[in-house]
Amino acid sequence: MNKVTSIVHEKEGVIKYQLDFAVAEPVDAQRLKALQQWRLTLYQLGLIGQDPERYGGLGYGNISQRCFSDDAHDLPENAWADIYDAAVALAESQNPDDRSGFLISGTQTGHLSELTAEHYALVNHCDPLNNHIIASGPVKPSSEALTHGAIYALSPDIQAVIHVHSPEIFALRNQLLLPSTPDHVPYGTPDMANAVRSLWSEGKLKSAPVLVMGGHQDGVISFGRNMTEAGMAMLNVFQWARALRLAEEAEAGHVERVTAF
Numbered sequence: 401m402n403k404v405t406s407i408v409h410e411k412e413g414v415i416k417y418q419l420d421f422a423v424a425e426p427v428d429a430q431r432l433k434a435l436q437q438w439r440l441t442l443y444q445l446g447l448i449g450q451d452p453e454r455y456g457g458l459g460y461g462n463i464s465q466r467c468f469s470d471d472a473h474d475l476p477e478n479a480w481a482d483i484y485d486a487a488v489a490l491a492e493s494q495n496p497d498d499r500s501g502f503l504i505s506g507t508q509t510g511h512l513s514e515l516t517a518e519h520y521a522l523v524n525h526c527d528p529l530n531n532h533i534i535a536s537g538p539v540k541p542s543s544e545a546l547t548h549g550a551i552y553a554l555s556p557d558i559q560a561v562i563h564v565h566s567p568e569i570f571a572l573r574n575q576l577l578l579p580s581t582p583d584h585v586p587y588g589t590p591d592m593a594n595a596v597r598s599l600w601s602e603g604k605l606k607s608a609p610v611l612v613m614g615g616h617q618d619g620v621i622s623f624g625r626n627m628t629e630a631g632m633a634m635l636n637v638f639q640w641a642r643a644l645r646l647a648e649e650a651e652a653g654h655v656e657r658v659t660a661f
């Protein structure tokens with residue numbers, strides 16, 4: 401296996417974990433259908449992408465799904481609080497690592513409007529507490545694969561994870577009552593994995609499967625039992641953030657009111 405050891409470096413898009421990577425064929429495109437649909441939606445909203453004005457011009461945002469996700473749940477049928485309780489119970493009865501493999505968008509793919517199977521890596525093993533990933537595919541996994549792994553490690557019920565960058569959600573995180581990892585914890589580190597686990601075990605992720613990464617500029621994560629659940633959770637928060645911002649701007653007199661005659 402071709403071993404790549406990276407240097408610890410706090411910069412968007414830079415791989416910080418120890419990666420054992422083997423070049424391999426892409427997975428069957430059929431398995432990427434839900435991932436691809438949501439990745440496109442998030443790209444169109446600017447939540448995943450690349451912007452010369454932001455983060456030193458590096459790509460941002462990434463998306464993943466467990467290898468054996470069955471997509472049995474199309475839309476959230478229950479309140480998230482009930483789902484959370486079931487996910488906690490399942491985590492206590494099963495080892496989440498038993499199903500730890502996941503497919504994730506590749507590193508530095510943010511600038512592409514549409515991805516193909518060539519742009520996804522398979523993470524075969526992820527150990528967030530020891531900063532170690534074993535992966536294969538046509539491309540190396542996202543620099544934030546370790547954070548995705550930390551979310552999957554919470555419960556086998558978690559089947560999909562989305563990480564975006566949203567200045568709106570990040571700035572309004574207190575008004576939106578979003579749980580946040582501490583500001584001094586950088587992304588993709590064992591400390592981040594521990595911080596996420598604390599939020600989970602303290603019940604702070606019970607009201608919605610969304611959290612802000614305090615130490616990662618504009619970083620937001622959502623997750624769910626499938627891509628739809630994770631995606632809808634993110635879109636809901638994004639919509640609230642935009643509505644709040646518009647309301648704030650209107651109050652400050654920054655929005656021109658149209659006067660009807």
Ligand SMILES: [Zn+2]
Pocket residue numbers: 412460461544563564565587616619
């Ligand atoms: Zn990020």
